[in-house]
Amino acid sequence: MIRYKHVNKTYTASDAPAVRDLSLTVEDGETMVLLGPSGCGKTTLLKMTNRLIEVSGGTVAIEGEDVARTDPVTLRRRIGYVFQGVGLFPHMTVAENISLVPRLLGWTATRREARARELLALVDLNPDTYADRFPDELSGGQSQRVGVARALAADPQYLLMDEPFGALDTVTRTTLQEEMLRLKSQLGKTIVFVTHDIFEALALGDRIAVLNQGRLEQVGAKEELIRNPASAFVASLFDAPRAQLRAFGHLLNGT
Numbered sequence: 001m002i003r004y005k006h007v008n009k010t011y012t013a014s015d016a017p018a019v020r021d022l023s024l025t026v027e028d029g030e031t032m033v034l035l036g037p038s039g040c041g042k043t044t045l046l047k048m049t050n051r052l053i054e055v056s057g058g059t060v061a062i063e064g065e066d067v068a069r070t071d072p073v074t075l076r077r078r079i080g081y082v083f084q085g086v087g088l089f090p091h092m093t094v095a096e097n098i099s100l101v102p103r104l105l106g107w108t109a110t111r112r113e114a115r116a117r118e119l120l121a122l123v124d125l126n127p128d129t130y131a132d133r134f135p136d137e138l139s140g141g142q143s144q145r146v147g148v149a150r151a152l153a154a155d156p157q158y159l160l161m162d163e164p165f166g167a168l169d170t171v172t173r174t175t176l177q178e179e180m181l182r183l184k185s186q187l188g189k190t191i192v193f194v195t196h197d198i199f200e201a202l203a204l205g206d207r208i209a210v211l212n213q214g215r216l217e218q219v220g221a222k223e224e225l226i227r228n229p230a231s232a233f234v235a236s237l238f239d240a241p242r243a244q245l246r247a248f249g250h251l252l253n254g255t
């Protein structure tokens, strides 16, 4: 369980807060989508979870333990992270990129190699073909798969994913969303998934937390947000795509 309690973040004294008094609980095994427009504080909240950014106020607790008091290496083992824009290291092979956290944890080369190959297979990339490639020899979709494999390397219970499919074409994106659903049910991780795409949120979220200007507008299952929006902002999110929502009604029925 991840619990955010009255979390605040102000980057500099003069700026408006990026995250304001935000409280939210992510239950074990659920996928919580953080949904909101660019600049609303999604990445900031995600990075405060694994201390890539420190809170200005409030607490983030994992399994009841304040992350501010948890050693960062321990955090990285427990929490996988998929960066916005992937962020593979260009001078490292795919296998080396996947092995970053295992290396940090002191795994032997043999164990790292075996794990990298296992993960490549899991994200549907042939290890013989891809393990020794460099990032510039991959398509966008393949890079994203490697990014996901890297986040899973130390078998973390928690996964933070920051717009992982944001830069992809629609077809690749849909394929990866479907794979995400497969991985989700296969691995049973607790996932916080950031997106600004309402359809992606509907497809992947067990619950959706809507953020606006650093505040949590509403959190709930998709049916709840659609039927009982707590604010005009939440209602408007579902207004524009309503016609398409009817066409994609199967997503709402959880199939």
Ligand code: ADP
Binding pocket: 011, 012, 015, 018, 036, 037, 038, 039, 040, 041, 042, 043, 044, 045
């Ligand atoms: P999102 O991921 O939802 O697009 P961010 O969390 O990246 O939003 O940003 C939230 C707000 O904080 C924005 O106004 C952004 O400009 C600001 N911000 C983000 N990172 C920094 C930073 N390192 N320094 C100052 N302001 C930042």
Ligand code: MG
Binding pocket: 042, 043, 044, 084, 162
């Ligand atoms: Mg962001």
